[in-house]
Amino acid sequence: MNQHDLDVLDEIQRRVLWLATRIVDAANHDRATGDGVKVGGHQASSASLVTAMTALWFQHLDAEDRVAVKPHASPVFHAIQYLLGNLDRSYLPRLRARGGLQSYPSRTKDPDEVDFSTGSVGLGAAAPLFAAATRRYVDAHFGARPHSRFVALIGDAELDEGNIWEAVADPATTGLGNVMWLVDFNRQSLDRVVPGIRINQWRGQFEAAGWHVVEVKYGRRLAEAYSKPGGEALRDWIDAMPNEQYQSLFGLTGPALREQFLDGAPAEVGAFTEGIDDEELRPLVTDLGGHDLSAMLDAYAQCDAVTDRPSVVFAYTVKGWGLPIAGNPRNHSALLSTEQVDALRSAQGLTSETEWDRLDPASPAGIQAGARREALSRAPRERALGVTVPESTGVRANKPISTQEVFGRVLVDLARDREVGRYLVTTAPDVATSTNLAGFINKTGVFAPTEQRSWTEDRMLRWTESPAGQHIELGISEMNLFLLLGQLGLSWDLSGQPLLPVGTVYDPFVLRGLDAFLYGTYSGSRFVVAGTPSGITLAPEGGAHQSTITASVGLELPGVTFLEPAYAGSLDWLLCDALGQIAGGSSPAATAAPREDGAYYFRLSTRPLDQAPFEAARARIGDAVLRRQVVAGAYRLVDAHQAYPHLADAPVVQLAASGAVLPEVLAAAAELAEEGVAAHVVDVTSLDRLYRAWQRTLRQGVRTATVPSVPGALRSAFADRVPVVTVHDAASHAMAWLGSAVGAPAVPLGVDEFGQSGSVAELYELHDLLPGSIVNAALAALALR
Numbered sequence: 001m002n003q004h005d006l007d008v009l010d011e012i013q014r015r016v017l018w019l020a021t022r023i024v025d026a027a028n029h030d031r032a033t034g035d036g037v038k039v040g041g042h043q044a045s046s047a048s049l050v051t052a053m054t055a056l057w058f059q060h061l062d063a064e065d066r067v068a069v070k071p072h073a074s075p076v077f078h079a080i081q082y083l084l085g086n087l088d089r090s091y092l093p094r095l096r097a098r099g100g101l102q103s104y105p106s107r108t109k110d111p112d113e114v115d116f117s118t119g120s121v122g123l124g125a126a127a128p129l130f131a132a133a134t135r136r137y138v139d140a141h142f143g144a145r146p147h148s149r150f151v152a153l154i155g156d157a158e159l160d161e162g163n164i165w166e167a168v169a170d171p172a173t174t175g176l177g178n179v180m181w182l183v184d185f186n187r188q189s190l191d192r193v194v195p196g197i198r199i200n201q202w203r204g205q206f207e208a209a210g211w212h213v214v215e216v217k218y219g220r221r222l223a224e225a226y227s228k229p230g231g232e233a234l235r236d237w238i239d240a241m242p243n244e245q246y247q248s249l250f251g252l253t254g255p256a257l258r259e260q261f262l263d264g265a266p267a268e269v270g271a272f273t274e275g276i277d278d279e280e281l282r283p284l285v286t287d288l289g290g291h292d293l294s295a296m297l298d299a300y301a302q303c304d305a306v307t308d309r310p311s312v313v314f315a316y317t318v319k320g321w322g323l324p325i326a327g328n329p330r331n332h333s334a335l336l337s338t339e340q341v342d343a344l345r346s347a348q349g350l351t352s353e354t355e356w357d358r359l360d361p362a363s364p365a366g367i368q369a370g371a372r373r374e375a376l377s378r379a380p381r382e383r384a385l386g387v388t389v390p391e392s393t394g395v396r397a398n399k400p401i402s403t404q405e406v407f408g409r410v411l412v413d414l415a416r417d418r419e420v421g422r423y424l425v426t427t428a429p430d431v432a433t434s435t436n437l438a439g440f441i442n443k444t445g446v447f448a449p450t451e452q453r454s455w456t457e458d459r460m461l462r463w464t465e466s467p468a469g470q471h472i473e474l475g476i477s478e479m480n481l482f483l484l485l486g487q488l489g490l491s492w493d494l495s496g497q498p499l500l501p502v503g504t505v506y507d508p509f510v511l512r513g514l515d516a517f518l519y520g521t522y523s524g525s526r527f528v529v530a531g532t533p534s535g536i537t538l539a540p541e542g543g544a545h546q547s548t549i550t551a552s553v554g555l556e557l558p559g560v561t562f563l564e565p566a567y568a569g570s571l572d573w574l575l576c577d578a579l580g581q582i583a584g585g586s587s588p589a590a591t592a593a594p595r596e597d598g599a600y601y602f603r604l605s606t607r608p609l610d611q612a613p614f615e616a617a618r619a620r621i622g623d624a625v626l627r628r629q630v631v632a633g634a635y636r637l638v639d640a641h642q643a644y645p646h647l648a649d650a651p652v653v654q655l656a657a658s659g660a661v662l663p664e665v666l667a668a669a670a671e672l673a674e675e676g677v678a679a680h681v682v683d684v685t686s687l688d689r690l691y692r693a694w695q696r697t698l699r700q701g702v703r704t705a706t707v708p709s710v711p712g713a714l715r716s717a718f719a720d721r722v723p724v725v726t727v728h729d730a731a732s733h734a735m736a737w738l739g740s741a742v743g744a745p746a747v748p749l750g751v752d753e754f755g756q757s758g759s760v761a762e763l764y765e766l767h768d769l770l771p772g773s774i775v776n777a778a779l780a781a782l783a784l785r
Contacts, residue, residue, distance in 0.1 A: 001059075001297060004364075009293050011365045012083070013054035017322050018348045019079035019092070020046045022355060025341050027095040039096050040103075044320035044331040045072035048186045048290070049153060052315055053080060055296040056151070058368060063376050064148040066131060066494055068116035068124040070155050070184060071104035081112040082358065084373045089356055107490075108524045113378075115494065116152075117523040120515055122161030123483065125154040125181060127519075129167050129310065130480075130487040131494045132176040133472075137425065137447055138495045140467040145496050149304075152181045156314075159183065159202055163516065166477040168209045172484065175210070175449060177307035180300070185290065186319040187243050199314060212311040216289035216299045225284060233268035238285065241265075249286055250318055250327025254278045261285055290317035384584025385498040387419045391580075391627070395572045400608035403659070404532045406568040407604055408436035410575050411502065415443045415470075420579070423500045425488060427472040429481045433461060435504035435532050437471065445469035478513030481505055482529075486520025489527035489582075489599065500528075500579050507531030507603055508547035521559030521599050526582045528575070532604035535729030536755040536763045537660040546755040551603060551658075551730035555687050559598035562688035564658040567614035570630045570685050575602070577631050605660040605729075607760065613637055613666055614683075633689035634717035637662070638669055640678035647678040652720055653778045656682040656738055657727040661769055665727050668774035679778060682717045687735060690714060694741045718742045723781035725749065727774055745784035747777040 024041030033039065049070060056067065057080045069077045078101050081087040091111055094100025102109050104119035116131070118124030128150035139145060158164060167173060185199070203213050218226070218235075226235045238246070245263070252260055258281055262270050273281060289295040296315065303311035320326035323344070325334050336344070345355055359366035393413035395406060415421040424444075426437055433441075438461050445464040452465035474480050481503055487494065488501035510517065510531045520527070536546045554562030561578070565571040578600035617637050618626055629635035634656075641648060653672070657665040662683060669679040684690065693711035701708030718724070718738075724746040726735035732750030739746020751767045764770045768777070 001294060006293055008364045008368050009054060009058055012058050012359070012368065013050050013293070014322075014348065015083065015359060015365070016054055016076060016079045017047060017050045018344060018350070018355075019082065020050065020073075020075035021323065021336065021344060022341065023075040023078060023092055023095050023101070025336060026093040027097070028335055029338060029341075030093055031097065040333055041075065041095060041335070042072035042333060043075075043323060043336060044325055044328075044334060045070070045155070046075045047321045047323050047326070048317040048319045049073045049184050050076055050321065051291045051293055051317075052153065052182055052184070052296055053077070055293050055300070057084065057376070058372050059297060060300045061151075061376060062147075062149070063378050064146045066115040066128060066148055066150050068118055068128050068152040068154075069105050069114075070153045070158075071118045071121075071124065072155070073153065073184075074101070074103065074105050077105055077114075078110075078112065083369050084376065085358070085369075086373070087112045092356055106522075108522070117519065120519055121155075122158050122163045123516055123519045125152045125158055125164060126167035126480075126483050127487060127523075128152045129173050129176065129179055129181075130484045131490070132179045132310075133172050133484065134487045134491050135178070135495045136176065136449060137472065137488075138491055138497045138499075140447070140449070141422070141470075142497050148178060148495075150176075150179050152179075154181060154183055156183050156185045156187065159198075163477075163479040163483075165205065166475075166479055167483065168206065168211070170475050170477060170480050172472055172474050172480070173310070175308060176310050179310035180303045181310070181312040183312060183314045184317055185314045186317045187247065203314075206312050210309050212303065212306040212309050214299050214302050214311060214313045215316075216292075216295050216313060217316045218289050219287035219292035219295060221284050221287040230268055230272040233266060234272050237265050237269045247318070247327045247329070249282075250320070253282060257282050257285075286318065288316040288318060290315035291321050381493050381496060383492045383498060385423060385492075385500070385582075387423065387583055389414075389420055389576055389580035389583050390417065391576055392569075392572050393576065395568050397568050397611050400610050401568055402606045402608050403565060403568075403571050403602075403604040404436050404530075404606050405608075406571045407530055407532065407575065407602065408439050410572050411437070412439040412443055414576075414579070415440055420500070420583075423498070423583075424502065425470050425472065425499050426502045426504070427474060427481060427484055427488070428504045429474045429478055430476045431504060431506060432471060432473060435506070435530065437504055441471045444471060446471045446473055478505055478509045479516045480513075482513040482516035482520055485527045485529060485599075486516065486523060486525040489520065489525030490523065498583070500582055501526075503527065503529045505529065505531055506545065507534035507550050508545055510547070510550050510553065510601075514553065517560075517599075518557065521557060524559070524597065526597070526599060528578050528582070528600045528602065530602040530604055532602075533606040534603045535605065535660060536751050536767060537605050537607045537729050537760055539755075539758050539760045539763045542757040543754040546751075547603075547730070548751045548755070549731050551687070551728065551734040554601040554603060555691060555734055557601075560688070561596055561598060561600050561686065562603070563600060563686045564603040565630070565685045566609060566657075566659050566662045566683055567611055569611075569614055569618065570683070571602075571604075573627050573630050574685060578602075603659065603730075607660045609660070609663060613662070629713070629716055630685050631689075632713040633686040633693065634682055634684045634713060636680055636717055636719075637683040638666065638679075638681035640669065640673065640680045644673045644678060647673060647676065650676050650678045651782050652678045652680070652722040653781055654680045654682055654718055654720065654722055654724045654742070655727065655774065655778065656684055656718075656724055656735065658684045658687065658735070659729060661727050661729050661764075664764060664769055664771050665774060667771040668778065671771055671775050672778055675775070677778065677782070680720070684717075684735070684738075690717075690741070691737065694737075714741055723747075723778070723785060725774060725777045725781050727769060729769065745781050747781045747784075749774065749777055
């Protein structure tokens with residue numbers, strides 16, 4: 001690149017620096033919030049990436065490339081999008097305002113197009129890695145898409161996050177030559193200048209994982225100085241200088257800077273700098289490669305040339321580059337004063353009337369911006385898959401069967417569907433066989449970028465690895481599971497191919513991947529995950545493998561529909577409906593519930609249940625109505641007045657339960673009938689859908705000052721306003737709200753302490769889940785009327 005082009009990019013980066021700084025300044029000084037809470041922002045953290053991001057968007061990137069932006073550099077991203085003409089000017093003063101620019105880049109909430117949401121440290125960095133793994137899968141199954149580079153811009157402190165190294169080390173992410181991570185190596189964290197630089201450790205870890213490593217440490221001034229006589233001593237001194245000492249130089253000028261720089265330096269360095277005046281010394285010794293446009297573009301080119309493995313670039317930068325707070329140990333969330341902003345505006349040749357202007361379209365910089373806007377424009381992507389997922393696979397069982405086993409059967413049946421099966425892709429963190437994906441794997445194979453020879457024969461599991469496989473096996477990392485599911489669920493956008501992603505994990509370890517689970521749903525990803533087995537029903541395994549709070553997590557996670565069926569037929573309907581919703585609402589059963597955008601979390605069990613009670617309800621209610629009620633969230637499994645006609649005038653109680661505890665609840669209902677109490681049994685298949693339906697009616701009433709109605713799903717399952725007992729192999733509070741929803745006293749039973757090893761009956765006894773305890777709870781609920 002010639003000097004003229006570099007000068008044009010330099011003009012652009014100076015305007016980007018100004019706009020990013022002013023965006024934060026306006027949010028804090030121009031806008032009154034009236035609540036006394038500071039708005040905040042990160043002017044210094046933005047400034048350190050101005051050069052790297054200018055070089056990317058205004059020179060290096062193509063339209064098909066996808067980039068995750070460091071959270072604290074979001075003002076730089078929005079400034080670039082504005083200069084490219086992709087963001088309306090009205091948004092610039094509205095950082096961190098309602099309906100304005102988000103604090104951190106958001107796929108679902110920002111007005112400009114964001115490829116990857118970032119904010120939770122470490123996850124935005126790993127997301128492009130798994131997006132590239134998804135692209136490799138898509139290319140192998142559906143034909144090569146236009147070439148894309150998957151780029152992550154991350155802070156050096158993010159490398160302290162464990163999930164970074166889990167992602168780097170996973171076999172599923174090896175050999176991805178279209179991935180580049182750019183580390184903003186400013187050597188400052190939130191609280192301090194980092195004492196000591198861990199570059200050698202990090203370089204070694206990346207290289208051990210098979211990555212290509214590039215360091216961009218020095219700018220052109222320093223590179224030229226090193227080539228002169230005595231320059232080698234200068235380089236050795238800068239390399240050896242304590243990080244805290246080097247960072248302190250950015251706040252100094254003149255003789256003070258020279259004195260600080262030479263403190264402890266060899267005599268040869270002092271001799272070398274004698275001929276350099278004070279005004280020239282500062283830009284020389286602070287000339288870092290991360291702020292040299294030519295050096296950064298060269299680093300990007302080096303990464304492009306390596307196509308057989310991921311690349312990482314360590315770009316040496318200074319936090320607060322170009323600002324008066326550069327290098328200050330406390331500059332992380334520091335704000336420039338009004339006087340400092342005024343001085344920066346004047347230095348840009350701008351006024352209060354022109355400060356938000358775009359680049360002059362007739363100037364070289366404006367022409368470059370216009371050309372880059374055209375080069376980076378993208379066609380709209382289609383999210384809907386355009387296939388019809390059947391409302392049911394027709395799975396039936398003539399003997400007791402667990403929901404985990406049914407889940408595997410339904411997936412195998414769907415894999416046989418010529419229209420649907422090719423879009424299914426499963427993944428698991430080394431638990432595929434123990435979560436019952438073996439049948440699917442036997443049918444479709446395991447995905448590998450190249451054909452792999454199998455050295456053993458297993459009649460139960462044919463682990464055939466090839467590009468045609470539809471199961472992606474991960475190492476033991478639940479974070480990686482949810483990161484991959486999140487990117488598979490966004491493949492319609494990032495790879496131009498919708499998929500039907502399904503993951504499995506031991507239910508207690510959903511919590512290990514919770515941050516990545518939340519990240520995926522916040523990003524608008526759509527997938528199915530089955531947590532199985534769950535609860536203390538996994539009795540002999542002990543407390544470390546028994547989940548108690550996962551039901552609450554599923555209920556409370558935004559963008560997630562939590563489902564906990566007990567019987568084969570209901571699981572079949574619910575899973576087909578979920579995949580139909582992901583496919584674009586094309587499932588006939590999808591109309592049974594309001595349109596949902598998000599993920600589906602099935603909490604399943606290995607406990608075999610007798611299917612006769614469900615089949616009896618099917619005969620009583622009919623398939624069409626029962627399916628609608630199951631998908632909506634609940635149905636009356638046992639109607640006491642029909643089952644026990646002699647109890648027509650008896651006291652009435654409702655026993656509501658989910659999942660594996662239904663046999664105990666049914667037994668309790670029979671005991672209550674013997675004691676003269678009519679106990680309806682309600683099978684709650686989705687606490688989530690019931691709760692959302694209840695909340696919709698309540699909020700409508702609040703907002704319109706009218707009496708809230710009772711939603712249909714609750715009305716049909718809980719027809720009578722009578723006392724309720726909730727029974728759940730999970731924390732008791734997850735279902736406790738049903739009493740309020742029904743408008744009756746409630747006694748919640750559940751698991752509110754850590755479990756231990758034992759039999760199911762023994763642990764159910766400890767936690768009051770046996771029929772006798774349920775009966776006593778029902779009598780207590782009746783007494784509360």
